[in-house]
Amino acid sequence: MAYVLTYFPVRGRAEAIRLMLKDQGKDWTEVTVTRDMWLEGTVKNSCLFGQLPKFEDGDLTLYQSNAIRRYLARKLGIYGKDDKEEAFIDMMDDAVQDLQNKYIKLIYQEYDTKKEDYFKQLPCDLARFEKILTCNEGGFLVGKQISFADYALLLQLLNHEVLCPSALDNFPSLQAYRDRLSARPNIKAYLESHAFKNTPINGNGKQ
Numbered sequence: 001m002a003y004v005l006t007y008f009p010v011r012g013r014a015e016a017i018r019l020m021l022k023d024q025g026k027d028w029t030e031v032t033v034t035r036d037m038w039l040e041g042t043v044k045n046s047c048l049f050g051q052l053p054k055f056e057d058g059d060l061t062l063y064q065s066n067a068i069r070r071y072l073a074r075k076l077g078i079y080g081k082d083d084k085e086e087a088f089i090d091m092m093d094d095a096v097q098d099l100q101n102k103y104i105k106l107i108y109q110e111y112d113t114k115k116e117d118y119f120k121q122l123p124c125d126l127a128r129f130e131k132i133l134t135c136n137e138g139g140f141l142v143g144k145q146i147s148f149a150d151y152a153l154l155l156q157l158l159n160h161e162v163l164c165p166s167a168l169d170n171f172p173s174l175q176a177y178r179d180r181l182s183a184r185p186n187i188k189a190y191l192e193s194h195a196f197k198n199t200p201i202n203g204n205g206k207q
């Protein structure tokens, strides 16, 4: 196993990959691309879609963070126990990506103009995950085992609590979910690590 993750020195779209690997006890080599390296153009031009993250597993090279996460989920056995759970996990992950994309738009395009509007809408979005987690006694988004979608949701919860510290105040199931996943030994160690604590959430310094 020679995993290599190439990305910028931020959480961004790569953090759900890092968290999954850490929780699953897998190591990887992190190749960090600085802003100057990126603007020089050689690395960007070498990327299939001109963007990062890039993930390598031996002679396999993947781009697209969601494809990378699904590839690893299949390899690590965290993609549900059958076709039905797999489909539900895909559905949940797509919903988490919807939330992440709204967050990214706010951070990079609307931080100074639409933050209040975002805060008004956020409880509506979080309430949907609150209901899902309240109804699923397994303790995860789907079934009784963690899946790649759970790492993505946990990160969204953590990132949104930085943006809006009271974000989860009215959502006990989300708070319990956040605490339960964050207490998993490998995740706990990672969240307390220098690497996690000192990596900016986003590339523009806003959070």
Ligand SMILES: N[C@@H](CCC(=O)N[C@@H](CS(=O)(=O)O)C(=O)NCC(=O)O)C(=O)O
Residues within 6 Å of the ligand: 012, 013, 014, 044, 050, 051, 052, 053, 063, 064, 065, 066, 203
């Ligand atoms: N759909 C892609 C989007 C990747 C993407 O937008 N990457 C950004 C960085 S980030 O949004 O993930 O932080 C990038 O490479 N930006 C540099 C560029 O587009 O030149 C994915 O999920 O991997």
